[in-house]
Amino acid sequence: MSSHPQPRHTLPIDNRLVAAGAMLTAAGALVAGAGITVVAFAVLSAGRRVIRGMDVPPAQQAAMKWRQAKEASQAGLQAWHSASDAHDVGPSR
Structure with a gap:
């Protein structure tokens, strides 16, 4: 075995x-x-x-969109500051 x-x-x-x-x-x-x-x-x-x-290459399109986004952001920030300044200068009693 x-x-x-x-x-x-x-x-x-x-x-x-x-x-x-x-x-x-x-x-x-x-x-x-x-x-x-x-x-x-x-x-x-x-x-x-x-x-x-394409008429405009993708890299150029991206650069244009980036510029537009930056300008829109700056315009929004300026508008926000203008509105904030106008609110702070309001009539005083």
């Missing part, structure tokens, strides 16, 4: 099928990677064409 018990139930696995499945999975991953690369290239190319066709 041996000192190590033998497993009673073993799972018979066909190693050829496991290897074939692994190879098919790897091939599928390569095909999927190639597909993702083609899609990314198409989207980036289209994006470049859209940006080249």
Whole structure:
């Protein structure tokens, strides 16, 4: 009698099928990677064409919007100070 018990139930696995499945999975991953690369290239190319066709480049648009936001903020601050000063100078009794 041996000192190590033998497993009673073993799972018979066909190693050829496991290897074939692994190879098919790897091939599928390569095909999927190639597909993702083609899609990314198409989207980036289209994006470049859209940006080249713009009258005003995005960086210039952003700079204009930033300037507008700063001017609006300063105008709001001046209006708030003017209203605050007018309220403080009101008639005294």
